[in-house]
Amino acid sequence: MSNIEESTSPVRPIRCPRCGYDQRGIVATWKDSCPLEGTCSECGLIINWSEVLQPEKYEPLWCVEFARGRARLPNAALRTYLRSFRPWRFWSQLKMASLIRWRRLTTYLLLLLLPLAAGYVLLQTTAAVCTRLEWEQVMADEQQSATRWVTIVQQKIDAGEPFYTTPADMQPLRQRMQAMQQLALNGATIRHSYAAAIFEAVFLPLRRTSKGVITNPAAVIPYSYTPPADLHQHLDSDRVESAKRWGAIVLWPLIMLPLCFVLLPISRRRAKVRWSHIWRVGAxxxxxxxxxxxxxxxxxxxxxxxxxxxxxxxxxxxxxxxxTLIGLVIWWAVAIGRYLRMPHSWAVSIILSAMSLLLLMAWAFLGGFLF
Ligand SMILES: [Zn+2]
Structure with a gap:
């Protein structure tokens, strides 16, 4: 009894976990005992009163939102991530009655960006280093062929082979010989350190020019190093295109699914789910x-x-x-059933995904039509 009195103090309103409808009227009718369960008159949710009155007791401590103390945050974020691969358990243990800790949830989202960012840096660094190594190989090959060229031409000159017929031709030949001797001796210089190449690739990935220059004694003017925008040119273009396409196909329902959920009459009218729960599932x-x-x-x-x-x-x-696409459908289906406690969760999830994909197709068609 004392527990109920404590919890019914005006400091904390007692609300339906799903729709937010104020339940203090019902709680006030309890006289000697409190029932274990009740039904929300607004959305029809079967409310477990214990969960609503003492949400702390039901908070899953593995979850990033409820880990006690900041020191446990990284570990909790990792555990939350790993548990996400078992949505059935995830959404059975995390309950609507547990108030959303927005700051923790935002921190988790930022931490989720870390693997993507690390992957990006690794990809750009690999591309920059591989391109730099390729240039070194090209330069070494050029130096070698210059050496060969100089030797052959020198032999021909020594043998008095008249391969240049007029004396006027001898002048460019001498110049060429000098340049090739230079190249054979010193090689070309890549004026672009590994660090600079990596910096450009990571921080200026779209640049169409490079600060790097290659000075080759056999070339009339120094030429430019591979610009960051061209670093991935030799990747299989079909795979790159297909990755981009999937990016669009997956990102779209990620944004549209929550929106469709709220707009879809069957889910809104019947369940009156609060936005915050939808964001939690989506996040x-x-x-x-x-x-x-x-x-x-x-x-x-x-x-x-x-x-x-x-x-x-x-x-x-x-x-x-x-x-990813099928995983998202499963994720929402399980969350709709176990977390939001709505009926026909699979049908709702499939309809929502289909709706958002149809919108994407319409958008793509319209885009192609207009532009
Ligand atoms: Zn309700």
Whole structure:
């Protein structure tokens, strides 16, 4: 009894966890005992009163929102991420009655960006280093062929072979000989350190010019180093396109699914789910595209290093795309059923995903039509 009195103090309003409807009227009718369950008159949710009156007791401590103390935050974020792969348990243990800790949730979302950012830096660094090494190889090859050229021409001159017929031709030959001797002796210089190449690749990835210059004694003017925008040119373009396509296909429902959810009459009218719960489901669901995106980025980094793996990787992009898309449907279906406690969760999730994809197709069609 004392517990109820404590909880019914005006400091904390007693609300339906799903729709937010004030339940203090019902609680006030309790005289000697309190029932275990009740039904929200507004949205029809079967309310477990114990969960509503003492939400702290039901907070899952593995979850990033409820880990006690900041020191446990990184560990809790990792555990939350790993548990996301088992949505059935995830959404059975996290309850609507547990108030959303927005700051913790935002921190978690920022932490989720870390693997993507790390993957990006790794990809750009790999591309920059591989390109730099390739240039070094090209320069070494040029130096070698210059040496060969000088030797052959010198032999011909020594042998008095009249391969240049007029004396006027001898002047350019002498100049050419000097330049080639220079190249054979010193090689070309790449005026672009590894650090500078990596910096450009990571921080100025779209630049169409490079600060790097190659001075080659055999070339009339120094020529430019590979610009950051061209670093990925030799990647398999089909795979790059397919990764971009999947990015659009997956990102779209990620944004549109929550929107469709609120707009869809069957879910809104029946369940009156609060926005905050939808954001919570959507936010934790970001682990899926983040994971798939990071793996995709890593395969491209690998392709820079070992070009032979392209063939093996080709189906991987499509596979990851499908897993993410189907994973999102499962994620929402489980959350709608176990967390939001709504009926027909699978049908709702499939309808929502189909709706958002149809909107994407309409958008793409309209875009193609207009532009
Ligand atoms: Zn309700």
């Amino acid at each position: 934790y669901g970001l682990f899926l595209p983040v994971t798939a995106g990071t793996i995709m980025i890593l395969t491209f980094a690998l392709e820079h290093v070992a070009k032979g793996v392209v063939e093996l990787m080709a189906p991987l992009i499509d596979l990851l795309g499908w897993i």
